[in-house]
Amino acid sequence: MKYDLIKEVINLLEEFELAVDSGQSYSPSIAGFKNWIFEAMLANQEEDNFDWEGKVNGRSAESVISTLLVHMNRYAKSYSKAAIHGSTFSTQDEFIYLINLKAFGAMSKMDLIKKNVQDKASGMKIIERLLKQGWIDQQESTSDKRSKLIQLNAFGEQVLDAQMDRIRQASSMVTGRLTSKEKMDLIKLLTKLDHFHLDVFNKNLDSTALLAFVEEYTKSR
Numbered sequence: 678m679k680y681d682l683i684k685e686v687i688n689l690l691e692e693f694e695l696a697v698d699s700g701q702s703y704s705p706s707i708a709g710f711k712n713w714i715f716e717a718m719l720a721n722q723e724e725d726n727f728d729w730e731g732k733v734n735g736r737s738a739e740s741v742i743s744t745l746l747v748h749m750n751r752y753a754k755s756y757s758k759a760a761i762h763g764s765t766f767s768t769q770d771e772f773i774y775l776i777n778l779k780a781f782g783a784m785s786k787m788d789l790i791k792k793n794v795q796d797k798a799s800g801m802k803i804i805e806r807l808l809k810q811g812w813i814d815q816q817e818s819t820s821d822k823r824s825k826l827i828q829l830n831a832f833g834e835q836v837l838d839a840q841m842d843r844i845r846q847a848s849s850m851v852t853g854r855l856t857s858k859e860k861m862d863l864i865k866l867l868t869k870l871d872h873f874h875l876d877v878f879n880k881n882l883d884s885t886a887l888l889a890f891v892e893e894y895t896k897s898r
Contacts (some may be wrong), residue, residue, distance in 0.1 A: 695897055702869055754853050760847035770803050775829055775837045777854050783828035
């Protein structure tokens with residue numbers, strides 16, 4: 678009996694170690710191990726009591742989450758499109774780039790592109806459009822002559838401010854009728870997901886290497 682219990686604990690510790698190695702935010706300690714067990718227990722209880730379309734036919738929670746995230750992206754894009762309708766903005770990426778420059782100040786082109794989690798080619802096209810519109814300025818970096826710093830100028834800030842009320846309305850619409858507590862819980866969960874995926878994104882893997890990484894990760898779970 679005692680040895681069986683020890684074996685079960687060892688198996689749990691192995692699962693916990695895999696969770697930590699995969700990037701889940703648990704400290705590799707007794708406290709982290711207890712939190713992991715507690716959250717796993719809660720997750721199992723909630724899954725047993727919560728139904729979703731296709732569950733009885735074997736549809737996984739991961740499949741539902743992935744689909745809902747795709748849906749949310751489409752909903753958010755539709756609200757953003759409405760927010761810039763009739764303005765000089767062509768896409769939501771343009772005002773998001775300006776918002777980041779206003780919030781974080783001057784930065785290199787690549788830093789701005791990375792902050793928006795985009796590939797270099799797409800990000801450069803957006804920056805070129807912003808330069809053409811006269812909303813941002815660029816200058817040589819004093820620390821790295823190979824790169825240029827870009828910053829929001831007075832005209833760009835004026836254009837952005839003129840549209841901010843509608844942009845805020847669109848952002849508010851995305852969160853629907855969630856309570857303050859639900860919003861905080863969602864921020865926590867999405868931040869945890871973002872940290873994991875950003876680490877993978879920053880590896881700059883091509884499609885073949887990324888597929889291999891995904892296969893290896895799913896096998897280790």
